[in-house]
Amino acid sequence: MEQEREADMPRYSVIEEKNPREICLLRGSGCKWRRCAFCDYHLDFSRDEKANFALNRQVLARVDGHLGKLEVINSGSFCDLDGETLAEIRRVCLEKNILELHFECHWMHRQQIPAIRRYYGEKGIEVVIKMGVETFDGDYRDRILRKGMEGASPADIAAYADEVCLLFGLEGQTKASMEADVETGLRYFRRVCVNIMVENSTRVKPCPAAIKTFVEELYPRYRDNPRVDILLNNTDFGVGK
Ligand code: SF4
Structure with a gap:
């Protein structure tokens, strides 16, 4: 049964380029924010902790450690994992x-970050926290995208997170706004992950003009930057659907 469920959705992959690492998509109790206007992947959850653990253990069994780095994602925050x-x-x-x-990790759980760093850190494992900020335009982020980040500045966010995700290809985004977001991300954080909006079940639709602008004018500039991951499709890391 669990094998069937894992087969439903790829949950293990290896990222070969840029910051090579193994990646696992695990299942938790679900994102506790769930209000981001563009998101429907928080639907991958179960309240059954035992079933989650059974599935997660099976996915983790595929990790072989050959790259010395592991990324765990779970359609929410680390604290949604049992x-x-x-x-x-x-x-x-x-x-x-x-x-x-x-x-x-979502902003709402930022106070739990020091404890998770300690939990792994005491065994010599460094925890790297990635936070979805989508844009550093606080008004757009909180009013339109409903990220719930309380207008946090890049410095506020950098006090907790090591890396950020940006979301491009949205109505109203321009070359200047997207460039400013990437540059701010690179100034304050170790790495930046750019996701391009794809059609999903929410009312937020990809904006073809903004995507074209990014692909033609910014993608060539950042494509080879080792600190920038760019997911033109949200399954480019090889997990999820
Ligand atoms: S984008 Fe992340 S924080 Fe926002 S609703 Fe989706 S899973 Fe939750």
């Missing part, structure tokens, strides 16, 4: 000699 899963991640990292572990 305790047994967090412990299993730690066990696998130790067994496979993985010393860099990437997690996602």
